[in-house]
Amino acid sequence: MKRQEYFCERDPLAFPLWQKAVVGIAGAGALGSNVAMLLARAGIGKLIISDFDVVSLANLSRQAFNLDQVGMLKVEALAQNIRKVNPFIELEKHKLCLDQDKVRELYHSVDIMIEAFDTATAKAMLIECFSQYFPETELICASGLAGYGKSEEIKIVRAGKLFVVGDQSSELVPGIAPISARVMIVAAMQANLALERIVWKSNLQ
Amino acid sequence: MEKQLTINGQIRPWQEGMTVQDALDLMNYSFPMLVVKINDEVVLRADYGSTTIPNGAELLVIHLISGG
Numbered sequence: 499m500k501r502q503e504y505f506c507e508r509d510p511l512a513f514p515l516w517q518k519a520v521v522g523i524a525g526a527g528a529l530g531s532n533v534a535m536l537l538a539r540a541g542i543g544k545l546i547i548s549d550f551d552v553v554s555l556a557n558l559s560r561q562a563f564n565l566d567q568v569g570m571l572k573v574e575a576l577a578q579n580i581r582k583v584n585p586f587i588e589l590e591k592h593k594l595c596l597d598q599d600k601v602r603e604l605y606h607s608v609d610i611m612i613e614a615f616d617t618a619t620a621k622a623m624l625i626e627c628f629s630q631y632f633p634e635t636e637l638i639c640a641s642g643l644a645g646y647g648k649s650e651e652i653k654i655v656r657a658g659k660l661f662v663v664g665d666q667s668s669e670l671v672p673g674i675a676p677i678s679a680r681v682m683i684v685a686a687m688q689a690n691l692a693l694e695r696i697v698w699k700s701n702l703q
Numbered sequence: 704m705e706k707q708l709t710i711n712g713q714i715r716p717w718q719e720g721m722t723v724q725d726a727l728d729l730m731n732y733s734f735p736m737l738v739v740k741i742n743d744e745v746v747l748r749a750d751y752g753s754t755t756i757p758n759g760a761e762l763l764v765i766h767l768i769s770g771g
Contacts, residue, residue, distance in 0.1 A: 629745035
């Protein structure tokens with residue numbers, strides 16, 4: 499299949515910008531795996547994805563993996579699934595647990611960054627890291643996505659280069675995983691915002 | 704200049720020497736993990752007790768909740 503054939507019916511203004519873009523994704527769980535699939539379908543040129551974990555059975559309730567991938571590294575399984583949808587995307591995958599040093603090493607040159615961690619502590623680490631070292635890079639975080647329903651409570655709060663998607667209130671109940679439908683709304687809003695910001699930034703130049 | 708600050712869009716009285724932690728206590732923000740920005744600058748978590756807020760400042764406090 500030819501590249502031109504695959505990328506048909508694309509937005510003539512936005513698509514070339516997405517093709518040139520590099521998006522960083524920290525975490526390949528419920529948010530990260532779904533955001534990555536959406537951005538790959540949209541035609542983002544390159545994704546840099548990090549995660550230390552392997553796919554578990556419990557993950558299948560909300561993460562973009564399949565039964566036959568249980569036990570695989572999430573970054574490997576995700577790359578497999580992305581390539582089945584978009585063979586032309588460039589993928590850089592890292593099996594590791596991100597700390598500030600690794601974030602600085604791997605994500606120093608992204609056009610836009612997506613926070614897709616599960617713990618609040620890791621989310622805070624990434625926000626502090628970007629505000630200190632990459633204050634000019636836009637960072638799209640998620641906070642508050644547990645439960646079901648209440649779609650209308652999910653919003654985007656912006657503070658300079660930081661965007662936070664979620665309801666900022668729904669706490670996880672121990673032992674109950676986030677539910678796919680609501681997680682997917684947040685993931686889709688993160689991806690949609692990233693696509694929008696890439697186009698918006700290029701209009702400034 | 705009036706002695707006040709804005710916290711998440713709400714106007715509150717400002718006092719000389721007021722720290723980020725004082726502002727969080729004032730608002731009863733008790734979530735374990737927050738992001739605080741003063742006039743669009745992130746305040747590190749370790750500095751909440753030592754960072755003072757200038758008069759007229761705009762504070763944005765975002766709750767960070769696990770999940771994802």
